[in-house]
Amino acid sequence: MQPIQEAQQTVGNGMKTIQVRVNGKIAKKEVPIRMLLVDFIREELALTGTHVGCSVEGRCGACTIVLNGDAVKSCLMLAVQADGADIMTVEGLGTTDKLHPIQQGFWEKHGLQCGFCTPGMMMSVYNLLKTTRHPSIDEIRDALVGNLCRCTGYEHIIQAVQYAADQVAAMSKEERDEIFSY
Missing domain, CATH: 1.10.150.120 ([2Fe-2S]-binding domain)
Known part of the structure; x- marks a missing residue:
C-alpha cells in the first residue's frame, strides 16, 4: 500500500482534519482534537466491531485494532495521533463470502x-x-x-x-x- 499523507490542517475551535486509511479506504474527517481513536472509528466511520469495554482504560483489549502493522488499543490513542496511519479493524479481516x-x-x-x-x-x-x-x-x-x-x-x-x-x-x-x- 502507498503511504497516505497526513492532513495537517487544524481548524478553529479545537478541531483538526485528519486523513487515515481504514480497511483499505481513505477517510478524511474533521474531528475534535480530544476525540479518542476508538470513538472516531465507531462514531465517525460507523465501524462498530471495535468495542469499548473498560471505560477507556486500556484494560480489556476489546478495542484492539491494527495501526501501521501493530496491534494497539484504540481507546488509548487520540484520533489526531492516527493522522496519516493505515488502520485495520475487525471489519477488514474477511468478508461474508470468505472468512479470514x-x-x-x-x-x-x-x-x-x-x-x-x-x-x-x-x-x-x-x-x-x-x-x-x-x-x-x-x-x-x-x-x-x-x-x-x-x-x-x-x-x-x-x-x-x-x-x-x-x-x-x-x-x-x-x-x-x-x-x-x-
Missing part, C-alpha cells in the same frame, strides 16, 4: 460466547499470525495477554488460534501476503 482464517478458527473451535471481546482478540491474533507461522501455546497466551474474556475460559480461544495458524501455514506465500497486508 482467524474468523474461521473462532467459528470452528467455538472461540467465542457473547462475542464482545472477540474483535479485539482477533486483531491481536492477526498481529501474532502475521509474524509467527507456528505459535506455541505460550506465544498465543502472550499475544492475548491484554485481551480479557469473561465467558470462555480461553481454552477455546487458544484452539481457535491454533486452527487459524494451521490454516495459514498451509497457504502459499502469496495467499499469506494477501490476508496479512496490513
Whole structure:
C-alpha cells in the first residue's frame, strides 16, 4: 500500500482534519482534537466491531485494532495521533463470502460466547499470525495477554488460534501476503 499523507490542517475551535486509511479506504474527517481513536472509528466511520469495554482504560483489549502493522488499543490513542496511519479493524479481516482464517478458527473451535471481546482478540491474533507461522501455546497466551474474556475460559480461544495458524501455514506465500497486508 502507498503511504497516505497526513492532513495537517487544524481548524478553529479545537478541531483538526485528519486523513487515515481504514480497511483499505481513505477517510478524511474533521474531528475534535480530544476525540479518542476508538470513538472516531465507531462514531465517525460507523465501524462498530471495535468495542469499548473498560471505560477507556486500556484494560480489556476489546478495542484492539491494527495501526501501521501493530496491534494497539484504540481507546488509548487520540484520533489526531492516527493522522496519516493505515488502520485495520475487525471489519477488514474477511468478508461474508470468505472468512479470514482467524474468523474461521473462532467459528470452528467455538472461540467465542457473547462475542464482545472477540474483535479485539482477533486483531491481536492477526498481529501474532502475521509474524509467527507456528505459535506455541505460550506465544498465543502472550499475544492475548491484554485481551480479557469473561465467558470462555480461553481454552477455546487458544484452539481457535491454533486452527487459524494451521490454516495459514498451509497457504502459499502469496495467499499469506494477501490476508496479512496490513
